[in-house]
Amino acid sequence: MLELPDLPRSLTEFEQRFGDEDACAEYLVGVRWPDGFVCPGCGGGKAWRLESKSWIYECAHCGRQTSVTAGTIMHHSKLPLTTWFWAAYVMATQPNGISALQLQRELSLGSYKTAWLLCTKLRRAMAAPSRNLLSGLVEVDKTEISCRSKHDRAAGSGSSDLGKLVVVGAVEVQDLRLGRIRLSAMPDDSAVSLRAFLVSNLAPDATAQTSGASGAHNASARVQRIFSDLKVWALSVHHGLRRRHLQSYFDEFVYRFNCRRNRHAAFPALLGFVAGHPPTTYGMLVSPGAKV
Numbered sequence: 473m474l475e476l477p478d479l480p481r482s483l484t485e486f487e488q489r490f491g492d493e494d495a496c497a498e499y500l501v502g503v504r505w506p507d508g509f510v511c512p513g514c515g516g517g518k519a520w521r522l523e524s525k526s527w528i529y530e531c532a533h534c535g536r537q538t539s540v541t542a543g544t545i546m547h548h549s550k551l552p553l554t555t556w557f558w559a560a561y562v563m564a565t566q567p568n569g570i571s572a573l574q575l576q577r578e579l580s581l582g583s584y585k586t587a588w589l590l591c592t593k594l595r596r597a598m599a600a601p602s603r604n605l606l607s608g609l610v611e612v613d614k615t616e617i618s619c620r621s622k623h624d625r626a627a628g629s630g631s632s633d634l635g636k637l638v639v640v641g642a643v644e645v646q647d648l649r650l651g652r653i654r655l656s657a658m659p660d661d662s663a664v665s666l667r668a669f670l671v672s673n674l675a676p677d678a679t680a681q682t683s684g685a686s687g688a689h690n691a692s693a694r695v696q697r698i699f700s701d702l703k704v705w706a707l708s709v710h711h712g713l714r715r716r717h718l719q720s721y722f723d724e725f726v727y728r729f730n731c732r733r734n735r736h737a738a739f740p741a742l743l744g745f746v747a748g749h750p751p752t753t754y755g756m757l758v759s760p761g762a763k764v
């Protein structure tokens with residue numbers, strides 16, 4: 473994780489620190505090339521910044537031009553870096569994040585689609601740390617969550633399209649405190665799907681504790697609390713989650729939860745994942761079978 477001495481500790485401090493494109497670009501350069509510029513074409517380390525175009529480097533060896541956002545999830549984005557940074561800061565550090573609709577209003581973005589795409593790309597980057605598997609004693613259980621389709625205004629509106637989806641959750645139990653969590657939208661309620669979740673989210677030597685296996689009434693009390701918070705967030709901030717993008721909302725919820733004891737580090741860490749995540753197009757995010 474990048475350590476910088478001037479990490480903002482409030483939204484006001486953030487806006488002072490990252491108020492213009494140059495401040496954001498300069499920070500991004502430090503995130504992408506902490507040991508100095510490296511040309512993605514030839515690996516050369518010598519380059520100069522073009523005076524005519526802002527934050528584009530030309531390799532002294534092969535002549536390739538590289539922008540500070542090239543090859544990252546922000547590639548070809550028409551949005552200013554200040555917009556990306558503001559959205560990343562709010563989504564990473566504010567207790568409830570922000571909905572695409574709120575973001576569109578706050579930043580006066582041209583369309584809901586632009587705001588939605590920005591949120592969705594950031595959620596993609598938030599899924600990156602989930603490669604680190606849960607370990608030790610891990611409480612696991614399932615629940616059902618109500619979804620809304622594209623055309624429902626909100627879950628609970630009485631629409632017949634309202635569907636329920638099985639969600640499995642896991643939480644590390646560390647000296648009676650909660651550790652990291654994981655949430656996954658399940659294709660079905662089968663033992664095979666549960667097994668697949670355990671294999672991809674728990675370390676091989678972790679001990680899974682489920683309510684069914686132990687027979688104890690409160691064996692999953694902690695994970696039930698997570699489910700409860702998730703459902704409140706889904707309804708209050710997003711007015712219900714859409715089935716198709718359920719996992720990406722879970723990734724956001726999990727990211728913030730797992731960073732909750734170190735909120736100020738959540739933002740630079742997210743920017744690191746944003747800078748390290750390959751470009752993602754709208755088509756990739758909405759195509760059938762897209763994993764977002």
Ligand SMILES: [Zn+2]
Pocket residue numbers: 511512513514515516531532533534535536
């Ligand atoms: Zn080069």
